[in-house]
Amino acid sequence: MLDFLKPPVVAVQEFFLLAGRTFRNLFRRPHYAGDIFLQMDTIGVGSLPIVSLIGFFTGAVMGMQMSKALQQYGAVGQTGQLVALTMVRELGPVLTAVVVAGRNAAGMASELGSMxxxxxxxxxxxxxxxxxxxxxxxxxxxTAVVLPLLTIIADFVGLFGGFVIAYFFLNLSPAQYWNNAWQSLEYLDVSFGLLKPFVFAFVVALTGCYYGLSTTGGTQGVGRSTTQAVVSSIILIFVMNLFITRIYVSL
Amino acid sequence: MWRETGQDGVPVLRFDRVSVSFDEVRALNDVSFRVYAGESRVILGAAGSGKTVLLKTALGLIKPDSGRVWVFGQDITEMPESELFAIRARIGVLFQEGGLFDSLTVEENVGYPLENQPSLRCPPDERRRRVEEALRFVELEHTLEKYPSELSGGMRRRVGIARAVVTEPELVLYDSPTAGLDPITAYTIIALIVKERDLRNITTIMVTHRYQDAHFLAGFRWDPATGRLVPAPAGQTRTRFMVLREGRLAFEGTRAELEASRDPYLMKFVRREG
Incomplete structure (x- = not known):
């Protein structure tokens, strides 16, 4: 009667078995260093343009939206603070992870699936x-190495995007914007802003590899597992983000 | 139980009541057989009859649900992956489509087991020499730097054979080596398989759905003098036949026994010869 529950339960079990086997092997030889650097190049350097682009436009949009809201209180000068907090706490980590999931979880699932x-x-x-x-x-x-690095870049480019709006459209001075942005950030913001991409990296890499390795049914199956890898990893990123943020606000 | 005279009692490969299932479907059902050193074994069967699953079970790539598998006298049924590598290093395998790594060159593909097999690791210059030797064997020594995607289907299959024999294995498994090839290319591939078998006296297990392939493996031998296949005296190639039908072993015996059979399923394979 509950047979329809079996496939998803088996999938979750297989996913955790793969994760367990990967963790057990993490410090065990052989380490394929060449493959690690190749992947860093594909995932890290390869994602840099799109991550920067998305970071810039997100920061700029946040700058505009926040300044409009702040205008009601006559506090346009605080724009830097709001851009910094939203970028570093939420948008930088989540958007970067979603972009990398779209590019690389899909890439991993299709490559391993074809294999x-x-x-x-x-x-x-x-x-x-x-x-x-x-x-x-x-x-x-x-992924665990480059995703936090990409997030740092996205955060900075996003702050710069906010600055472009503040400087050219809100007539804020550079010092005003950057000081306000910088001083609003606390260590906890930065550390959680870097913990998130580290956790998301596991989600992206393991989901992509899991769906790749469990591919069946020829080329059609490769397409199916690629789609599933992207959808599942993006959902998991948002769910994990909620949990990590819950821990953050309770501290 | 059939046994070649002068053979010691330990089979190279032994299946004992092996069953394998995938989601309710029985891919192998209660299969038992033994293959002895120096023997050639042809496994015939329609698509989906469990031929590939049988080879993968022999390599320990698939774990049986019940029954036991012995390779070189060692029980591999519950052997952990790390110990299986030592067994697999002594087995050569050609996968159905060649199974070549398309991100690696031909040289890297053929050298892969020499580089990665924990019990075989050999230094780069020796590896290069053995790779060239294996590629010369399949007459593809000029393709070292090429990628599999640049080769034709037949050439990919030949590179696959080079990779299977580069480690000088004691047992070679061929999964449908001629599937999807034209008759002339298929003959080239079978000639290579017979050549490898006769030059080094290797135990050979070949899965196929073409009786023509079986005909060459059973009735011909490699003649080093002329470099061609010549008809072998009856019984000299020590070839035995098995037929799988929906995961069950429908027949095991000699070629004469198979050809004499009146079973309609078995006759379907034999009749293809013409």
Whole structure:
């Protein structure tokens, strides 16, 4: 009667088994350093343009929206503070993670999925390598390193976007904007703003690899698991964000 | 139980009542057989009859739901992945579509087991020499720097064979080596399989749905003098046949027994010869 529940429960179990195997292998040899750097390049350098672009426009939009709201209280001078807080606490981490999920969870799922359906994963195991060590671990380590870095860049570019609005349209001086932005940030904001992308990195890399490795059913299956990887990782990012923010506000 | 005279009692591969299921579907159902050293084994069966699953179970890539599998006398049924690598290093395998890594060059593909197999690791210059040797064997030594996507289907299959034999394995498994190839290319591939078998006296297990392939493996041998396949005296190739039907072993025996069979399912495979 509850048979319809079986596939999702099995999927969750398989996901955690994969995560467990990856963590167990994290410090175990062999480490494929070349693959880690290759993935850092694909995920980190590859995402840099779009992450910067999105960061800039988000910061600019926040600058405009916040200044309009602040105008009612005659506090347009506080625009820097609101842009900084929204970017560093929420928008920087979440938007960067969503962009990387769209680019790289999809990339991982389709790459590993194609390897799965063309028997390359089986060949790998038959020829002496563990796919978790060779494929999943490098992707997880690379994402965990570059996602926080990308978030820092997105935060800064976003602040700059807010500054462009403040300087050219709100007639705020650079010192006024940057001082206000800088002083509003506390250590807790920054540390949670960096903890989030670190957690999201696990979501993105493990979801992408999980759907890739569990692909069945030929090329059609690759398309299906790519879609599922993106949808699931984005949902998980927002859910995890809620939990982490809950911890943040209670501190 | 059939056994070649002068053979010691330990089979190279032994299945004992092995069953494998995927979501309610029985891919292998109560399959038992033994393959001895130096033997050639042809496994025939329609698509979806469990041929590929059987090979993957023999490699420990798929764990059976029940029954036991022995390779080189060792029980691999519950062996952890890390120990399985030592067993797999002694087995060569050609996957159905070649299973080549498309992000690696031909040289890296063929050298992959030499570089990664924990029990085989060999230094780069020796690796290069053995890779070239294996590629010379399949007559593709000029493709070292190419990527699999730049090769034709037949060439990819030959690179796959080079990768399967580069480690000088004691047992080689071929999964539908001629599927999707034209008859001339298919003959080239089968000739390579027979050549590899006869030059190094390797135990060979070949899965196929083409009786033509089985015909060459059973009735021909590689003649080093002329570099061609020549008809072998009856019984010399020590080839045995198995037929799978929906996961069950429908037949096991010699070619003569198979051809004499009146079972309609078995006759379907034999009749293709013409």
């Amino acid at each position: 799965k359906v063309t028997e390359q994963i089986d060949a790998m195991r038959a020829l002496g390598t563990d796919p978790v060590q060779k494929l999943v671990k490098p992707r997880l380590i690379a």
